[in-house]
Amino acid sequence: MGSKESKLVLAVAVVAALQLTWHWFITTQTTVAQTLLRLYLLHNAHSRKSIAGYLDLAIPVIVLGLIIGRIGSKAEVQPSGNLICGNRA
Secondary structure (H helix, E strand, C coil), rough: CHHHHHHHHHHHHHHHHHHHHHHHHCCCCCHHHHHHHHHHHHHHHCCEEEEEHHHHHHHHHHHHHHHHHHHHHHHCCCEEEEHHHHCCC
């Protein structure tokens, strides 16, 4: 596995660990966790949406997209024939 691939795997693992830690924390019985859980599950009466979707989907996707873009911007450009045939330069 190359350096770029290992950076990507590490980034996905870090985002997954942060998500697991966040969900574990809001289930604990502390005052702070219970307050955050109420805010996390609070729905806006006008839009009928909560911030849960942003914390669970939008923010991790944006972070991973930025990391993938940064890693990909430093990648070498290969002719498409090499990619189709499986030849590596």
